[in-house]
Amino acid sequence: MSHLSKFIKERLNLLNASSKARSRALLETQSTRYVTKQGRRLLNFCSNDYLGLAWHPHAISALAEGAKLYGVGGTASQLVSGHKPIHHLLEENLAEFTEREAALVFPSGYMANLGVLSALLRRQDTLIADRLNHASLHDAGLLARSKMLRYRHADTQHCATLLSETQNEHAHTIIATDGLFSMDGDLAPLSSLIQINQQRAWLLVDDAHGLGVIGAAGKGSVAGYHFTQTQVPILIGTFGKALGGAGAFVAGSRDLIDYLIQICRPYIYTTALPGAMAYTVHQNLKLLQTQSSHREKLIGLIKLFRTLATEAQLPLLTSHTPIQPLMLYSDANALQAQAQLEKSGFWIKAIRAPSVPANTARLRITLTAAHEPEDITRLLEALANICCQNTSLEPC
Ligand SMILES: Cc1ncc(COP(=O)(O)O)c(C=O)c1O
CATH class of the missing domain: 3.40.640.10 (Type I PLP-dependent aspartate aminotransferase-like (Major domain))
Known part of the structure; x- marks a missing residue:
């Protein structure tokens, strides 16, 4: 084994052993509301396309028109x-x-x-x-x-x-x-x-x-x-x-x-x-x-999410923005929650160090104007289940 390969293998083994290895999911289709993974459609709660403009028909036409012009x-x-x-x-x-x-x-x-x-x-x-x-x-x-x-x-x-x-x-x-x-x-x-x-x-x-x-x-x-x-x-x-x-x-x-x-x-x-x-x-x-309608819709969805999350007593940070982190602290818990959510039909990535400080791993849930109120209701049910199953989380 070359010196370079040995160095890389050792580092990768360390990352794997400490639940810190990262992976890029191969998603067959992606929109702001949904992704498809291995043939299953999942609700997407990790896009930063907060207003849903990345998939807006006007934006798609603008890119084609822009390419013709420039x-x-x-x-x-x-x-x-x-x-x-x-x-x-x-x-x-x-x-x-x-x-x-x-x-x-x-x-x-x-x-x-x-x-x-x-x-x-x-x-x-x-x-x-x-x-x-x-x-x-x-x-x-x-x-x-x-x-x-x-x-x-x-x-x-x-x-x-x-x-x-x-x-x-x-x-x-x-x-x-x-x-x-x-x-x-x-x-x-x-x-x-x-x-x-x-x-x-x-x-x-x-x-x-x-x-x-x-x-x-x-x-x-x-x-x-x-x-x-x-x-x-x-x-x-x-x-x-x-x-x-x-x-x-x-x-x-x-x-x-x-x-x-x-x-x-x-x-x-x-x-x-x-x-x-x-x-x-x-x-x-x-x-x-x-058009303020995208922003107004998003604000409404954030309010709905916060209301339901408060009722379910989920351990959320105080955020009134589209970024709603659910704290799980340990990398292993966050990865487990991500996997459970995926099984239940949600695409939400666990965020771990070094993206956040050590021992503050979380699910970073992002809400967008492309979501519908029923998406939020379904999500909250799934999150409440996860919190109940995870004994390290309070309360349940
Ligand atoms: C706060 C902040 N600043 C800067 C960037 C980098 O921007 P870009 O993705 O355009 O490189 C990001 C994320 O991507 C960000 O979250």
Whole structure:
């Protein structure tokens, strides 16, 4: 056996022995409401297509139309010949939607986070981050090679303490937080972060999960709650969730965007988001702004889920968003619950470390506008059964 094979086998054995191995399911068909696995149709409760736009007939037509107008490929970096009028138009619309001066489109949210932090932080600077931020923000901090401090989840006082320890006239600080936390479903305490910050640090909000779903007119955790560009100068949004497409953007001042175009390596050294996708996201953004029915339906389903879950006394986190984590703590319990749910006709993935802190494994249930009330009722019955069978869960 080669040295490489031996190394890999040892690591894989360790992952398998500790219930940490991951697998990619081969789903024969997928929509936001259903998936098919080995010939069985399962209700899908792990899609981030919160508004059901990824499968909306208008979105499907838009992608085909976009491909005719712009081709299917990105063709080159934005700075070479990849930047098309549709990217420009989308950026203008995103800036208007998020109430910022300007926006810049990226091929993915992971790259937007890597790009913006590595462009703004130098070695002498500091990143102060919520411990439960998305992995891409943590990785961005590593790429930036600045000092990185983490505060306890949503603990504004802890953040204030770290901030007071980092004041230095030759360096700057960025406070970074998810707007809506991807694995817990709760909202960042933005009002208090803004209050303790007093504009000493630059506040960055990654609103991948909030945009399109929460706040006034679905404008997300920042503009949807009327936080200004001065209060939150760096806003990240993604297209792969409520906007039903792929890609991402950074929004902020014109100067911020002009600077990123000059300096941001993950923006410069990659092929542009295909124009067909920019066109689709542009159409979906229009749909989101003109039709509130998807969001209203989703809000109704979240309320139904919470009411039934409270009646069944399920151990849920306090979330009023489409992300509803059911805590099972041990990896083995979470995997077992996933398997049981699959048998009962549900597709819900167990989320384990390192996606969440060790010993906080959970079922991450996501609700979407593509679901119907009877789907929620069925799900709650199945979850109540699982909790009853699992003696480590209280109460039953
Ligand atoms: C909070 C958050 N930020 C960023 C990303 C990365 O976005 P993308 O999938 O577009 O790379 C994700 C998930 O995918 C996310 O949940």
